Amino acid sequence: MKNSANISAYVLCGGKSTRMQSEKGLVLYKGKPFIRWIVEAIMPITSNIILVTSNGDYTFMGLPMIEDTYADKGPVGGIFTALNHTDTEQNLILSCDVPKITTSLLAKLTTESKQKDALITFLSDDKNDYPLIGVYKKKALKTFSDAISAEKLKLCPLVNSISHHKIIINTEEKSLVQNINSKAELHALNLLDL
Numbered sequence: 669m670k671n672s673a674n675i676s677a678y679v680l681c682g683g684k685s686t687r688m689q690s691e692k693g694l695v696l697y698k699g700k701p702f703i704r705w706i707v708e709a710i711m712p713i714t715s716n717i718i719l720v721t722s723n724g725d726y727t728f729m730g731l732p733m734i735e736d737t738y739a740d741k742g743p744v745g746g747i748f749t750a751l752n753h754t755d756t757e758q759n760l761i762l763s764c765d766v767p768k769i770t771t772s773l774l775a776k777l778t779t780e781s782k783q784k785d786a787l788i789t790f791l792s793d794d795k796n797d798y799p800l801i802g803v804y805k806k807k808a809l810k811t812f813s814d815a816i817s818a819e820k821l822k823l824c825p826l827v828n829s830i831s832h833h834k835i836i837i838n839t840e841e842k843s844l845v846q847n848i849n850s851k852a853e854l855h856a857l858n859l860l861d862l
């Protein structure tokens with residue numbers, strides 16, 4: 669069931685892709701660009717999907733695109749741009765480097781987020797937080813604006829410093845949230861999942 673009136677989705681496609689050395693959201697997993705895998709996983713949750721990027725190479729997706737309000741502020745700047753733009757309380761925010769993400773994991777995230785008062789709900793495991801697979805309330809905007817003013821641009825400490833709820837993923841789900849940052853990781857992914 670679509671609930672596009674209640675939730676927006678923003679995929680962050682900015683940054684430098686230094687480790688991948690080519691635009692991360694456009695590299696191929698099983699012959700399909702990362703961005704397409706991610707958007708297809710989001711579609712059953714909401715059709716209100718926006719890409720946060722100024723890179724015209726993403727226009728083939730046929731989705732709205734918005735530019736960062738503040739350039740070169742990393743994911744914190746991308747999230748600010750999304751929360752400043754949105755007109756929904758709930759906002760699914762994803763990075764463009766998680767091609768194995770699934771609709772069912774995103775549905776778990778969005779459902780739990782609605783039941784919690786926390787400003788941010790995101791996935792986590794025993795070692796890592798995954799704040800770029802998260803739901804951010806519009807009310808979190810001030811946190812991001814303050815962080816940019818103070819040049820506090822590290823996302824993990826920031827999300828842990830305000831009201832948040834972590835959804836602990838199980839062992840099988842760990843491979844679904846893997847972010848692919850380099851050519852070596854991409855190569856391994858395509859080899860393992862052939």
Ligand SMILES: Nc1nc2c(ncn2[C@@H]2O[C@H](COP(=O)(O)OP(=O)(O)OP(=O)(O)O)[C@@H](O)[C@H]2O)c(=O)[nH]1
Pocket residue numbers: 680681682683684685686687688692720721736739740741742743745746747762763764765800849
């Ligand atoms: N809109 C926007 N997205 C960003 C920005 N910086 C990073 N991102 C996105 O945030 C996610 C995580 O990015 P990182 O892996 O931390 O950084 P990166 O610049 O993409 O890659 P590296 O240069 O290899 O660190 C990815 O989806 C990026 O596209 C930014 O300044 N603006």
